[in-house]
Amino acid sequence: MLKENVEKALNNQIAMEGNASFFYLSMASWCEQQGLEGSSEFFYRQAEEEHEHMMRIFRYVLEMDGKAASPAISKAPDDFASIQDIFSDVYQHEQKVTQSINELVNLSAEENDHTTYQFLQWFVVEQREEETLIRSILDRLKLIGSGPQSLYFIDKEITDINRMIGDSDSSE
Ligand code: FEO
Numbered sequence: 001m002l003k004e005n006v007e008k009a010l011n012n013q014i015a016m017e018g019n020a021s022f023f024y025l026s027m028a029s030w031c032e033q034q035g036l037e038g039s040s041e042f043f044y045r046q047a048e049e050e051h052e053h054m055m056r057i058f059r060y061v062l063e064m065d066g067k068a069a070s071p072a073i074s075k076a077p078d079d080f081a082s083i084q085d086i087f088s089d090v091y092q093h094e095q096k097v098t099q100s101i102n103e104l105v106n107l108s109a110e111e112n113d114h115t116t117y118q119f120l121q122w123f124v125v126e127q128r129e130e131e132t133l134i135r136s137i138l139d140r141l142k143l144i145g146s147g148p149q150s151l152y153f154i155d156k157e158i159t160d161i162n163r164m165i166g167d168s169d170s171s172e
Contacts, residue, residue: 002066003111009104014057015071021050026076027086038159060119084141091134098127
């Protein structure tokens with residue numbers, strides 16, 4: 001049985017993951033419209049992952065005999081200044097998610113809710129990996145710069161990253 005404040009915080013996290021999914025879907029659409037196929041694939045995949053994160057918490061709340069609420073989704077921005085701006089936005093967003101997960105971990109510890117504390121450890125690792133991945137993409141974008149063929153090289157880098165992520169998923 002979940003304490004009311006823990007259930008509420010988990011439902012807030014469900015909403016955050018759901019909104020992230022649609023935020024990334026919007027980015028996938030923008031990238032595809034710009035002809036950045038590798039980047040759009042990257043964001044379709046991120047959108048699916050965030051949906052999985054949302055469902056992981058949703059099912060956990062129900063498993064704990066709580067009430068999981070289908071979240072309200074805000075309209076995601078659908079226009080972006082550049083691919084560089086998109087990845088900066090993603091990095092900022094993931095940092096907020098990490099902070100929110102950390103607050104949830106703190107709350108579960110304060111409430112002596114060891115089950116939720118343990119459940120959240122998966123997200124702690126996931127956030128570390130997500131932040132590392134986005135930071136490494138930002139580093140590559142900086143190296144490529146914004147010369148005339150930069151978009152071509154950026155998208156090529158992201159295509160390589162998609163392949164790398166796909167390979168590590170299939171070996172799990
Ligand atoms: Fe599920 Fe990227 O936060």
